[in-house]
Amino acid sequence: MKFVVRNDVRKHFRGSVPEDDLEMRYFPPNTVKYAILSHRWLDEGEPTYEGMKSGIAAGPGYEKLKKFCEEAQAYGVELAWSDTCCIDKSSSTELDESIRSMFRWYENSEICIIHLAQSETVEDIMNDGWMKRGWTLQELLAPRKIKLFSSHWLPMTDDRNDKSYEGTRVMKTLERATGIPLDDICIYVSGSFGVDRRMAWAARRKTTRVEDVAYSLMGIFNVSLQIAYGEGGDRAFCRLIEAIMQSGNPSVLNWTGQAASHPSFSRAIPKSPQSYEGLTLRFPNVCQLEMTMTSLGLRVPLVVLPLNINSSIYTEQFEFDQVLDVWKITLECPLCPTIRINFAEYEENSNCQYALGIVNYSLGSCDVPRIPGQSVGFILRRVPERHFMLNDYVTVCKPRSEHFPGLKTVSPASHECGQWSKVYTTGLVEVNFPEIPSDSYFHISREYVEIVYL
Known part of the structure; x- marks a missing residue:
């Protein structure tokens, strides 16, 4: 040696x-x-x-x-x-x-x-x-x-x-x-x-x-x-x-x-x-996501789809699981009522706004967002700076059956809200739009593409 x-x-x-x-x-x-x-x-x-x-x-x-x-x-x-x-x-x-x-x-x-x-x-x-x-x-x-x-x-x-x-x-x-x-x-x-x-x-x-x-x-x-x-x-x-x-x-x-x-x-x-740990996810139609770190946080452009708390369990509070010590929440997407997302939070806050931040979208001609039938996103939440009624969160307009049977155009109501944050109790979630084939896309208004700082 x-x-x-x-x-x-x-x-x-x-x-x-x-x-x-x-x-x-x-x-x-x-x-x-x-x-x-x-x-x-x-x-x-x-x-x-x-x-x-x-x-x-x-x-x-x-x-x-x-x-x-x-x-x-x-x-x-x-x-x-x-x-x-x-x-x-x-x-x-x-x-x-x-x-x-x-x-x-x-x-x-x-x-x-x-x-x-x-x-x-x-x-x-x-x-x-x-x-x-x-x-x-x-x-x-x-x-x-x-x-x-x-x-x-x-x-x-x-x-x-x-x-x-x-x-x-x-x-x-x-x-x-x-x-x-x-x-x-x-x-x-x-x-x-x-x-x-x-x-x-x-x-x-x-x-x-x-x-x-x-x-x-x-x-x-x-x-x-x-x-x-x-x-x-x-x-x-x-x-x-x-x-x-x-x-x-x-x-x-x-x-x-x-x-x-x-x-x-x-x-x-x-x-x-x-x-x-334990969060391996299959990504359908993976797209690169622009992520930029700024002084305001991680800058990410997402397709932000509003989510409503399921009225069947929402009264004055969320459903509480005494065994797991968490609040169980079911969210529905007004754009596609068949989509339901179940998750849990450690804190109850009935004034929160929720949304789904889609990550695997693409911009087609004229910068029109295209979302695949099998989508991936994570749950966002933010707390309004003033009290609001939950039903004021969205305004339901005419159906857009030409792109998605049963799809409704939904516009966020005008509220002064805090910054979006990621819900920490869940990772990325897979969402299937049943009316859209897995190899097809539906188009949505450009207004749903939002720059989010996390």
Whole structure:
């Protein structure tokens, strides 16, 4: 084992890597083949950059490093990389670059060797601490090839690559232990889509530094953040969500529970990955949604359809569920009376106005909004600044049967109301307009497109 720095690697591969030929597409793993280690850090200490450079590294962590290098040789690589000693953590610049590059380093490796320090058999994997750590999520997904080793450095299988579509015993165990579908484990594509589904994978994982909850997910969603340890976990996670929102994929809005408590950020940003648990949603006719963070909050153009509280349960108060300690509410859309949305709120406020903010609409000719028969949106609420009767909320006009049999044109009444906010007890909801085929659209007046600040 020889500890080498960047210049040593550059000299070793000089002549093999095209530096000036801009026409040639260069893929690093084809030339610079290296093994990379995925593991849990030992409480007794790990070899550091300074210790390896000075030649004084020793102890259980150093022995683990040696075993890693021995196993790496079987894959015909000349180089091996470990996060404990291959990052100069005394340099803030290098630390920042390393954390931003981590996903790509695992992705470009020839082999990722995973040491499961608490497992001796495949069944032990279910309870191994490696499955519960934040950084190991990308270390499982990013590499093209992985090899699992037990606590005593015995291979878990006879295969050279444990990532298999065939659903081997160890792969099925990984699928159960992580909750990640087999296809995603075998071939993972990073990007800011399916945010709700993939955030749920990280929901129960822990990190030593609170900021790493966000930093460890950068590569998963293919975004980049400036590293700022000490900013706090809430602020780091808010910045992560802001970066993901720039992609315009509405799945980032599919969350419930507490909004971020940091005063500098929008209330449309959730508090943590736990907010996305259990909320996977199929998006029919997904459209990119313009999302811009402003000083007033998240600026989102939505088709805002008014919702009325169902008169069959609305008297002077909502229906209260004593078991769940929530108010159960049923909302109807005057545009399509067959649509009913059931949800629950923790607070009773009979003066609220409700609406459905459709996210998967498109603007046709003359900027006329087109809404698919299968739509997706989230429930909005706002409190009027003066008391009003519920029946004053809408004015029902003549039917628009030429577009939608039974559809009525509804115009919001003139009320001085507060700002719309997202109902936190529900995520995005699917709404089916039964008179419209799933592959068709109905057109609605431009006045229903509203700029909402959340």
